[in-house]
Amino acid sequence: MGRYVARKLIHMVVVLLLVSFATSLMLDLTPGDPAYAILGDQATPAAVKSLHQELGLDRPFYVRYGDWLSNLARGDLGTSYEYKQSVSSLISQALPVTAELIVLTLLLALAIAVPLGVYSARRVGGIVDRGTTFVTSIFVSAPPFISVPFLVFLFVLTWHIFPATGWVKFGDSPMDNLQHIVLPVIALSLWPVAAFTAALRSDTVATLQEDFILSARAKGLSTRSILFRHALRPSSFSLMTLAGLSLGTLIGSAVIVEYLFALPGIGSLIISAINVHDIPLVQGVVMFTAVVYVVMNTAVDILYRYLDPRLRMQKA
Amino acid sequence: MTSTRELWSQDIILSVDDLSTWFPTPFGAVHAVDGVSLHLASGEIVGIVGESGSGKSVLARSIMKLTPESAITRGEVTFAGRALTTVSPAEGRAIWGKEIAMIFQNPMTSLNPVMKIGKQITESLKLHLRLNTADARRRAIELLALVGIPEPAARIKAYPYELSGGMRQRVCIAMAIACAPRLLLADEPTTALDVTIQRQILDLLADLCSDTHMAMILITHDLGVVARRTDRVMVMYGGRVVETAPTVKLFVRHFHPYTAALLSAIPRLHRPSHTRLAAIPGRPIDIIDPKPGCRFAPRCERAQPRCTNEDPPLTPASDDAAHLFACFYPVGTSQGDEALRANRLVGRNAAGMAMPVVSNGLAEPLDA
Ligand SMILES: Nc1ncnc2c1ncn2[C@@H]1O[C@H](COP(=O)(O)OP(=O)(O)O)[C@@H](O)[C@H]1O
Ligand code: SF4
Ligand SMILES: [Mg+2]
Numbered sequence: 001m002g003r004y005v006a007r008k009l010i011h012m013v014v015v016l017l018l019v020s021f022a023t024s025l026m027l028d029l030t031p032g033d034p035a036y037a038i039l040g041d042q043a044t045p046a047a048v049k050s051l052h053q054e055l056g057l058d059r060p061f062y063v064r065y066g067d068w069l070s071n072l073a074r075g076d077l078g079t080s081y082e083y084k085q086s087v088s089s090l091i092s093q094a095l096p097v098t099a100e101l102i103v104l105t106l107l108l109a110l111a112i113a114v115p116l117g118v119y120s121a122r123r124v125g126g127i128v129d130r131g132t133t134f135v136t137s138i139f140v141s142a143p144p145f146i147s148v149p150f151l152v153f154l155f156v157l158t159w160h161i162f163p164a165t166g167w168v169k170f171g172d173s174p175m176d177n178l179q180h181i182v183l184p185v186i187a188l189s190l191w192p193v194a195a196f197t198a199a200l201r202s203d204t205v206a207t208l209q210e211d212f213i214l215s216a217r218a219k220g221l222s223t224r225s226i227l228f229r230h231a232l233r234p235s236s237f238s239l240m241t242l243a244g245l246s247l248g249t250l251i252g253s254a255v256i257v258e259y260l261f262a263l264p265g266i267g268s269l270i271i272s273a274i275n276v277h278d279i280p281l282v283q284g285v286v287m288f289t290a291v292v293y294v295v296m297n298t299a300v301d302i303l304y305r306y307l308d309p310r311l312r313m314q315k316a
Numbered sequence: 317m318t319s320t321r322e323l324w325s326q327d328i329i330l331s332v333d334d335l336s337t338w339f340p341t342p343f344g345a346v347h348a349v350d351g352v353s354l355h356l357a358s359g360e361i362v363g364i365v366g367e368s369g370s371g372k373s374v375l376a377r378s379i380m381k382l383t384p385e386s387a388i389t390r391g392e393v394t395f396a397g398r399a400l401t402t403v404s405p406a407e408g409r410a411i412w413g414k415e416i417a418m419i420f421q422n423p424m425t426s427l428n429p430v431m432k433i434g435k436q437i438t439e440s441l442k443l444h445l446r447l448n449t450a451d452a453r454r455r456a457i458e459l460l461a462l463v464g465i466p467e468p469a470a471r472i473k474a475y476p477y478e479l480s481g482g483m484r485q486r487v488c489i490a491m492a493i494a495c496a497p498r499l500l501l502a503d504e505p506t507t508a509l510d511v512t513i514q515r516q517i518l519d520l521l522a523d524l525c526s527d528t529h530m531a532m533i534l535i536t537h538d539l540g541v542v543a544r545r546t547d548r549v550m551v552m553y554g555g556r557v558v559e560t561a562p563t564v565k566l567f568v569r570h571f572h573p574y575t576a577a578l579l580s581a582i583p584r585l586h587r588p589s590h591t592r593l594a595a596i597p598g599r600p601i602d603i604i605d606p607k608p609g610c611r612f613a614p615r616c617e618r619a620q621p622r623c624t625n626e627d628p629p630l631t632p633a634s635d636d637a638a639h640l641f642a643c644f645y646p647v648g649t650s651q652g653d654e655a656l657r658a659n660r661l662v663g664r665n666a667a668g669m670a671m672p673v674v675s676n677g678l679a680e681p682l683d684a
Contacts, residue, residue, distance in 0.1 A: 211422060214382055215426045218413060220409040221439070222409060233430050233431075234429060
């Protein structure tokens with residue numbers, strides 16, 4: 001197990017280095033100058049030059065990247081050009097919003113997908129199965145930029161149930177906080193509901209063919225306990241993988257959803273940072289997201305060992 | 317084991333009357349079980365024997381209502397006075413696992429791989445006997461000890477993959493007998509196990525029956541398995557019962573050529589058990605949209621024209637009402653010997669099967 005963890009850690013570090021290097025390089029190659037974003041379009045060449053010196057932008061790319069890395073190693077993500085605050089404090093302000101959005105999305109998606117997937121598998125081609133396939137096929141074909149206007153039209157403009165945009169901290173008013181997060185969560189969960197249901201359905205169909213399901217039926221167990229106590233866990237490998245990996249996709253979609261609903265999360269943060277060429281902020285947010293992503297992948301791997309006790313025996 | 321004479325007077329616990337199960341397929345209906353009747357007294361052990369594909373598992377699963385939804389079942393199954401064919405799912409759940417339990421062929425796949433074996437045993441105890449967690453756990457340990465699992469208290473925390481095949485089958489038995497069922501259906505419980513383990517498991521099942529007065533249907537493809545452990549044997553071929561008799565009588569005298577072939581195929585120590593008969597050519601085919609006629613005719617050395625267009629009825633021997641067989645030209649009868657001799661002279665049977673030509677027709681009969 002020790003060697004397994006060590007190998008995983010080295011792997012993680014390599015991936016993160018590659019991601020940070022690619023981000024920095026891309027930022028360097030994108031046209032546009034952060035100095036103009038900071039000083040305004042009318043800035044004099046002299047002012048731009050002195051700002052470049054101040055920010056260290058006059059030095060070659062590899063020096064700046066090396067600098068950034070050594071600061072990172074000391075836990076310093078630098079200071080945002082735009083907000084004049086440390087990047088880490090900006091991330092920690094935005095993080096709770098995105099975390100709430102994504103955690104609630106995953107929970108909602110699982111809460112819907114687990115019964116749907118399992119009951120669809122119970123009778124392949126039955127009414128539940130076909131209905132589910134129909135509805136979820138609509139879900140997959142509705143990315144946030146289509147579903148959000150639709151949801152806003154129904155829930156905000158027509159029924160006046162939820163506010164359109166804005167944010168209230170959970171600590172300030174839990175009810176208002178939830179009011180503001182419901183629509184973003186629904187918009188963000190359409191795709192995972194569809195994907196999770198499909199994954200769980202196909203694994204459960206296979207599990208229900210197994211002999212041990214016959215033994216469970218021969219014991220006189222109810223359909224519900226056969227499905228949820230015997231079939232669900234051995235059928236949830238694809239689902240777990242997908243839920244773990246979907247985090248990356250979800251963070252991507254969250255950027256759009258946060259932007260459309262004006263939620264002050266990581267997504268909104270990175271969009272504003274890109275708009276003004278706030279290099280340290282973009283680098284910091286991308287790095288942070290990559291860490292979350294890589295850590296989640298490892299967590300999924302460990303969860304496997306819980307789900308299938310046979311794997312615990314195997315040498316990793 | 318109780319003697320058969322005694323059993324006739326006892327109450328019948330399971331009655332299967334004219335049970336048929338078929339599977340609609342794109343190529344026609346597969347008649348897996350075709351008009352089988354079976355009566356079982358409590359404490360009685362009946363062996364069902366036949367090659368693989370003869371419909372034994374489908375019969376057991378039809379009794380347990382475990383057939384796929386596509387299957388069509390006709391006929392009556394009555395257990396302790398209740399018609400199982402018409403019970404509601406809720407009533408059925410109070411019977412399966414509690415009064416009728418089943419053991420499957422492959423212990424490697426019939427336990428849930430991600431559930432501790434203790435939990436797999438206690439779940440029926442909690443469901444049917446309403447035991448609390450502590451009592452169920454205690455009972456599960458007793459059951460594991462009863463089926464001969466060493467260190468049962470530690471073993472209840474084991475996962476199936478940590479046990480050998482024989483141990484897993486013991487766990488399956490413990491699971492099946494947990495609620496002291498009155499009837500156990502054992503579908504080839506030892507086929508997947510090696511010979512020494514086979515004997516241990518079969519002896520364990522026989523002991524459980526005599527200790528608890530549990531009735532058992534023991535399904536096997538090996539007549540040798542049923543020899544000393546059953547009260548009665550039912551030989552199946554092509555979904556039908558071809559011969560049935562008290563076990564002791566069947567080993568002394570048999571009428572059906574298929575029974576004869578099975579007897580000559582009983583594995584000896586030096587000859588491992590096979591699921592297909594070496595003694596007779598051919599293999600059972602899926603019985604798709606069958607026409608009248610003996611199912612065994614394509615492989616039978618005695619088959620005459622009559623066999624290919626008329627169903628031989630299951631009838632008692634002239635001198636023994638308890639010994640039934642379904643054959644027009646039985647082994648050990650003059651018309652049977654004559655049919656065999658006639659086919660040997662021409663070197664083929666009425667169904668077109670080629671066989672060695674014997675000039676006087678009197679070679680050592682294969683099936684006697
Ligand atoms: N689900 C099914 N669909 C179609 N045919 C089936 C199905 N299950 C069993 N059969 C057929 O029924 C016949 C009897 O099978 P089975 O009862 O398993 O034989 P046995 O247990 O004696 O080896 C076989 O011909 C088999 O192909
Ligand atoms: S003799 Fe005829 S009826 Fe008897 S087993 Fe052979 S084919 Fe069937
Ligand atoms: Mg079978």
